[in-house]
Amino acid sequence: MNMPFNEIFKHHGSLIFFIDENQHKTYQAFQQDIEKQAILYEQNHQDQFKVVVKNQNQYLFLVEIFSLWMIKKIPILISPKATSAYEALLFNQVPIEENDIIDEALILFTSGTTDTPKGISLTFSNIQFQINSFSRYFNTHPSERYFLNLPLNHVGGLMLALRAFFLGGTLTTVDHDQFTYLSLVPHQLDQWLSDQHLRASLTKAKAILIGGALLSTELKTRAKKLSLPIYETYGMTETASFIALNGEILPESEIKLSPKGIVFLKGPMLARGYYQHKKFIEIQEWFETSDIGSLDAKKIFSFVGRKDRMLVSGGENISSDEIKKAAMSVIGVKEAYVVALPDEKWGDIVTLLYESEDNINSEIKNHLSTVLHPYHVPKYIFRTHFSELQEIKISMGSLKTIAYNMFLKDLFSHTYIMNSPEKPTIVILHGFMESKEDWTFLTYHFIKSYNFLLIDLPGHGLSEITPFSSLHEIQNRLRDFIFLFTPRPILIGYSMGGRVALNLTEHYLKPELLILISASLGLETKMAQEQRLEQDLNLFKKISESYTLLEFFRDWYSAPMFLPYLKSKNFEKDILDKSTNNYKSWEASLRFFSQGNFPLKKVPTFTYPIHYISGSEDKKYLNSGVTNQMHILRAGHNPHKTHPAELLLKLANILEQ
Secondary structure: OOOOHHHHHHHHOOOEEEEOOOOEEEHHHHHHHHHHHHHHHHHHOOOOOEEEEOOOOHHHHHHHHHHHHHOOOEEEEOOOOOOHHHHHHHHOOOOOOOOOOOOEEEEEEEOOOOOOOEEEEEEHHHHHHHHHHHHHHHOOOOOOEEEOOOOOOOHHHHHHHHHHHHOOOEEEOOOOOOOOEEEEOHHHHHHHHOOHHHHHHHHOOOEEEEOOOOOOHHHHHHHHHOOOOEEEEEEEHHHOEEEEEOOEEOOOOEEEEOOOOEEEEEOOOOOOEEEEOOEEEEOOOOEEEEEEEEEOOOOOEEEEEEOOOEEEEOOEEEEHHHHHHHHHOOOOOOEEEEEEEEEOOOEEEEEEEEEOOOOOHHHHHHHHHHHOOHHHOOOEEEEOOHHHHOOOOOOHHHHHHHHHHHHHHHHOOEEEEOOOOOOOEEEEEOOOOOOHHHHOHHHHHHOOOOEEEEEOOOOOOOOOOOOOOOHHHHHHHHHHHHHOOOOOOEEEEEOHHHHHHHHHHHHOOOOOEEEEEOOOOOOOOHHHHHHHHHHHHOOOOOOOOOOOHHHHHHHHOOOHHHHHHHOOOOHHHHHHHHOOOOHHHHHHHHHHHOHHHOOOOOOOOOOOOEEEEEEOOOHHHOOOOOOOEEEEOOOOOOHHHHOHHHHHHHHHHHHOO
16 A cells, blocks of 8 residues: 555645745655655665665655655664664664565664564554544644654654645744644643743644653643643554544544553554564554553543553653663673653653762763663663662662662752751752852851751752753752751741742741741732743843953842942952853753742741841841841841851841740
């Protein structure tokens, strides 16, 4: 069977098929490019029945697929990022001799439960069924636009492109373009929701297909507030894309469950089989997956989890056994385990734990980078000692605990000063454009009575902002990190750190005591929030060669609330030291830490002791509404910089109560 290429070109020849930043290609131009490439393939691959396609250019990737179809050859789709060794590994899984199944359309690779990738054989019938099902479900029309931002060697990106072509649509890779349909994985949806222009594009879409990982509650809530047409998909390469949308099983498709909840699939979308170990394995009428699911009384399907050790990160299926085997081949590694840490952006964070006499992180990472697909290399690699667990058979729960604790300590640069396990722990959260180093002076005066944990907030000091996708995620991780040291901290938060501390104590943890210094309890109105957020996101836009960071500081600290600091003897040295920082990290942090992102002001009902300290010249924060409030005479917004002795005295009075 062949797909009706000629009919498509005949009916839509003058319409635009493909758009990127550099070109607009009509269906007719696409046809001409296919015919030219087909001639080249005929000349260069006369004796090959199956040909690798792995072009970096999305448009040319499609041209190559269609040109191979035109000359009756089968495309083997491989990631353009695959190394030559990895490409050879995949290609060798597929028998090169001509196949007598004339309906075979292409081969896509997906990791199996072993360390050998499987080449899924999709037929033209599979593809046609998926296109027809999509068209009926969404009542598609010619000239609708399909946004392509997933790789074409993955079934999600490939099927979106093929739907666009066979339904007479326009395929675009320009994210600020208007489009009707698009496919995203959850972390991409988060990025789009966080960008004003991309968010506007989402609101105009007819359908947003979400796959690759489960949507977090937060993402669902954010999408629901915008009334976005979200369709959570369930499917896999073996089903040529999805078989269910928002739990609704597509017509002519079936899902049944074993007594243990294992998912079995049946229908015209099901691939004819797969290649593995240079053999072809035919898929039976009912295909047993590695998934566990549930069906309610109305036959609405819900994905529960996986029965094997397959991980899914950013929509990519990753075999933990493959990674472990590769790590264990590195000289010096005694033992290795792969665990998945939950993440709202990526689904799974692939983490490798290993034991060795020496720290050989770089050697392991270098080796894994040469033998694994780039997406399969663990994001985090930690050295540990499994013998300390004192378990005959190490449990996955113990491994995840070790991995998560090390992951948290990697996320947050910190200083922990321990006096005694019996002593209470003071946790200090610094202000905007500061770091933990700005508050070390407190430790010298109270170290005999307290343990101290000083934390660089993300985007400040040595803590990166890039691992985080939302304020909620930061607060969750920060809570878990603090709990590594103390279950009931004494929290001290200054300015930005104060609102972080207040939000933490209201929603994430209960402190022994909360001390806020020059911190806002929230803005009064929604409009004030929006204005503050916009102001903060544009805060650093003026910085250029003619307007330096040093000049920015002088302008910033000229506000009335900072005047005592501006006039202090340490000011010039402080801002000179600060000017060596990368302000881009501070700028990125405002996407989460802007005062406009925190809850509106309300009359607080605290279930724990709280004290508030401010400078008498800081009119903005002079009257917070907190009952236990203290003022430092002649101090502004930065009492720790201008009046450290007076601040220490106030803190001593609070802590000694």
